[in-house]
Structures are given as C-alpha cells and as structure tokens.
Amino acid sequence: MTTRAVHPTRAAQQPQQQPGTRQPPGPGSGQRILRAVALAATVPYLALKTAWLAGSRIGIPDGSVLLDPEPFLMAANAVTVAMDACVILLVLLLTRPWGMRVPAWLLTVPVFVATGLLTPIATGFPGQLLIRLLGFGADPAVKAAREPFLDPWVFNVVYTGFAIQGLALAGLFVPYARERWGRRWQGVLGARLPSSTGVVAAAAAAAGLVVAAVYFYWALGGTAGLGAERAGAYWPETAVVSAVHGMCALAAAAGALLLARGGALRARWPLGLTWIGAGAALTWGTWMLAVSAGPQLDGGEGPTAAALLIYAGQMITGSLAAAVLTRFLISRREG
Incomplete structure (x- = not known):
C-alpha cells in the first residue's frame, strides 16, 4: 500500500486548528432575515436624504421652506444621514463573528442611542396609524391650511422604515447581548x-x-x-x-x-x-x-x-x- 507524499510548503499553508477551539457560529436563518430587513429599512430614508442633499425636490411640495434650505437644515440632513448609515454598521456588528471582538462601549453606546431614538417611533407611529384608521385623525381642512412642508407619503415611508429598523435591531441585539453579557x-x-x-x-x-x-x-x-x-x-x-x-x-x-x-x-x-x-x-x-x-x-x-x-x-x-x-x-x- 502506497501513500502520497505531501509537499512541505503546501502542508504549511493549510490552516491549523488548535485543539479545543472552534470558530464562532455564524448567524442563523432568523438573524439573516432580520439583518436583511434592517438593511432594507434604511434605504428609503438614506435615499431621500441623499437626494435632497443633491438638490432633488422629491416629496417636497411647492411653497415648502425645504426648497431653499438654510445651512442649518443642510447640516442637519448630513448628520441624520450619518446616523442612519450607522444602523448598517450596527447590523453588521451584531451578525458577524468579528462583532464579538468590538470593545463593549463602542457597541453599547450607539445601540443605546438607537434604542432611544427608535423606540418612541416604533411605538407611537403604529398608534397614530390606528387613530387614523378609526377616523380620529386631524381634519383635512386643518392640514390643508398649514404651511406646506413635505408630502404626506414621505412621513409614512420614513417612519415605517424607522419602526422596522427598531424592531429588527432589537431582534438582533437581544441574542447578541445574551451571548456576550447574559450573566449580567x-x-x-x-x-x-x-x-x-x-x-x-x-x-x-x-x-x-x-x-x-x-x-x-x-x-x-x-x-x-x-x-x-x-x-x-x-x-x-x-x-x-x-x-x-x-x-x-x-x-x-x-x-x-x-x-x-x-x-x-x-x-x-x-x-x-x-x-x-x-x-x-x-x-x-x-x-x-x-x-x-x-x-x-x-x-x-x-x-x-x-x-x-x-x-x-x-x-x-x-x-x-x-x-x-x-x-x-x-x-x-x-x-
């Protein structure tokens, strides 16, 4: 019976696994779904804000002050784009193996801020939709009398995206925190x-x-x-x-x-x-x-x-x- 010799250089290139060690498990199917949902939910807001910063007037009615934005508004748009883009980074941190090696404060502080900003939206916006469905929304005549600001569909699209982001991030962060800090x-x-x-x-x-x-x-x-x-x-x-x-x-x-x-x-x-x-x-x-x-x-x-x-x-x-x-x-x- 003959054996095939292994080239020493090729053998050295093979990854060696230390006894008793294992690679961190990858995300399960549920986490992958939540990751895709969270990433998709950032698209409407990022697309709208980027379009406005580029000079587009999509979703902005005639007569709105947003058609001639001041420097304060431009700066605010840029900051909020960066904040929503951070959601993408958080999603990757919570679902990739290298996310377990990130210092605790570097992850928990952004998640704490995201939780705070998204929780009132994720709870309040569905409540407002229910109020409208029951017929207790604002009088259309009163809305028409106000100064134009944004088309109504913009709020519905953006806040729906925020609510989905909040729920998806919660679904990703809780198991991550349980695995890393569950003893706390x-x-x-x-x-x-x-x-x-x-x-x-x-x-x-x-x-x-x-x-x-x-x-x-x-x-x-x-x-x-x-x-x-x-x-x-x-x-x-x-x-x-x-x-x-x-x-x-x-x-x-x-x-x-x-x-x-x-x-x-x-x-x-x-x-x-x-x-x-x-x-x-x-x-x-x-x-x-x-x-x-x-x-x-x-x-x-x-x-x-x-x-x-x-x-x-x-x-x-x-x-x-x-x-x-x-x-x-x-x-x-x-x-």
Missing part, C-alpha cells in the same frame, strides 16, 4: 447599590415623574405651557406622541429606582425598563433642545420656555437613569 442579568437584582447611586436614582425618578405628568397632561388636551399655535393643533395623533414620551420618562424613573434598590426581582425587567426609558428620554430630550436652538423650519412659533424646560427635564432624567444603569452593570461585572 441572570438571576435577581441582589444587593442594593451604594447610597450615592440611590440618590441619583431618586433624582431621576423625581425628574421623570414631573416630565411624565406634563406629557400626560398635554396628551389629554391640556394647553398650559404650549404656544397658541401648538395648542390649537391638538389632535389624537399628537396626543399619542406626548403619551409615548410620558411613558418613556416613567420607564426611566421606575427602572432606575428598581436597579438602585435591589431586591428579589428578576434583573432583566428593570434593566430593560431603564435601558429603553433612559435611552428615549436622553436622546429625544437632547434632540428637541438641539432642534429648538435652530430656525423654525415650518415658519411657526418656537417652543415656549415651559416646553424647553420639559425637554431639558427629559435629558436630565435620561442622563441620571443612564448613570444608574452604568453603575448597576459595573457592579454585576465586579460580582
């Missing part, structure tokens, strides 16, 4: 966090309760703290937006308190509440303050001082709750 939320909360963290959690809860109360008041039709134009534009559709922001502020407040107090509650529930609520409160409060500092694109009145205080309260609530969340995760790592 296994079991119960355990011991109470340091008293200094408890003070931060109490401050987050107090600020969140005030913010939530005001948003619920506006959702129910209250007009105090609103300008005359915004108060006159109240419809159930706008009430949904206020209610969602109020619920997110409550989630941040409740989650921060639960994480700081410890106890026998399963850790994943307060952790999820704080992650979602703090992200939404921090990102949307910051975004609304930043937009308020620029020119009012719709030609209407700017936000009142009371509204600016609520936006600042959102940002403060989210920041404090995020600090409690960070301290909790550090304590689990140390444990």
Whole structure:
C-alpha cells in the first residue's frame, strides 16, 4: 500500500486548528432575515436624504421652506444621514463573528442611542396609524391650511422604515447581548447599590415623574405651557406622541429606582425598563433642545420656555437613569 507524499510548503499553508477551539457560529436563518430587513429599512430614508442633499425636490411640495434650505437644515440632513448609515454598521456588528471582538462601549453606546431614538417611533407611529384608521385623525381642512412642508407619503415611508429598523435591531441585539453579557442579568437584582447611586436614582425618578405628568397632561388636551399655535393643533395623533414620551420618562424613573434598590426581582425587567426609558428620554430630550436652538423650519412659533424646560427635564432624567444603569452593570461585572 502506497501513500502520497505531501509537499512541505503546501502542508504549511493549510490552516491549523488548535485543539479545543472552534470558530464562532455564524448567524442563523432568523438573524439573516432580520439583518436583511434592517438593511432594507434604511434605504428609503438614506435615499431621500441623499437626494435632497443633491438638490432633488422629491416629496417636497411647492411653497415648502425645504426648497431653499438654510445651512442649518443642510447640516442637519448630513448628520441624520450619518446616523442612519450607522444602523448598517450596527447590523453588521451584531451578525458577524468579528462583532464579538468590538470593545463593549463602542457597541453599547450607539445601540443605546438607537434604542432611544427608535423606540418612541416604533411605538407611537403604529398608534397614530390606528387613530387614523378609526377616523380620529386631524381634519383635512386643518392640514390643508398649514404651511406646506413635505408630502404626506414621505412621513409614512420614513417612519415605517424607522419602526422596522427598531424592531429588527432589537431582534438582533437581544441574542447578541445574551451571548456576550447574559450573566449580567441572570438571576435577581441582589444587593442594593451604594447610597450615592440611590440618590441619583431618586433624582431621576423625581425628574421623570414631573416630565411624565406634563406629557400626560398635554396628551389629554391640556394647553398650559404650549404656544397658541401648538395648542390649537391638538389632535389624537399628537396626543399619542406626548403619551409615548410620558411613558418613556416613567420607564426611566421606575427602572432606575428598581436597579438602585435591589431586591428579589428578576434583573432583566428593570434593566430593560431603564435601558429603553433612559435611552428615549436622553436622546429625544437632547434632540428637541438641539432642534429648538435652530430656525423654525415650518415658519411657526418656537417652543415656549415651559416646553424647553420639559425637554431639558427629559435629558436630565435620561442622563441620571443612564448613570444608574452604568453603575448597576459595573457592579454585576465586579460580582
């Protein structure tokens, strides 16, 4: 019986697998579907924004201020294009083997921001669609009387894409986080966090309760703290937006308190509440303050001082709750 000799150079080129090691498993069929869905959901927004930056007027009606954009609007468009493009990078990080080697902060911070920005859209936009289907949408005559801004189909296409992005990213991030950091939320909360963290959690809860109360008041039709134009534009559709922001502020407040107090509650529930609520409160409060500092694109009145205080309260609530969340995760790592 003869054996074939192996050329030494060719043998050296063959990959050698170390005993006891294995390659990280690739994404399953469900992850591949979610990856394709998330990537496809970024296309409408990126295409529209890129077209507008290139001078196109698709989706922009006659008389809209967007036909002659100011430098602030051009900069805002460029920033939001970059933000949506980051979703593509996040999707790849969550579904490729090399994503497990990315430093934790480099992944969790963008995912935290994405969670905060997309959660109110993923929950509020379907609610607005339901309101319209039930016949409680804004009066067409009132809409026609407003200054033209964008064609209605633009909002439907863009916000549908955002909602799909949020759901797909959640479906990808949860199994990724379970595999990489699952031990952090296994079991119960355990011991109470340091008293200094408890003070931060109490401050987050107090600020969140005030913010939530005001948003619920506006959702129910209250007009105090609103300008005359915004108060006159109240419809159930706008009430949904206020209610969602109020619920997110409550989630941040409740989650921060639960994480700081410890106890026998399963850790994943307060952790999820704080992650979602703090992200939404921090990102949307910051975004609304930043937009308020620029020119009012719709030609209407700017936000009142009371509204600016609520936006600042959102940002403060989210920041404090995020600090409690960070301290909790550090304590689990140390444990």
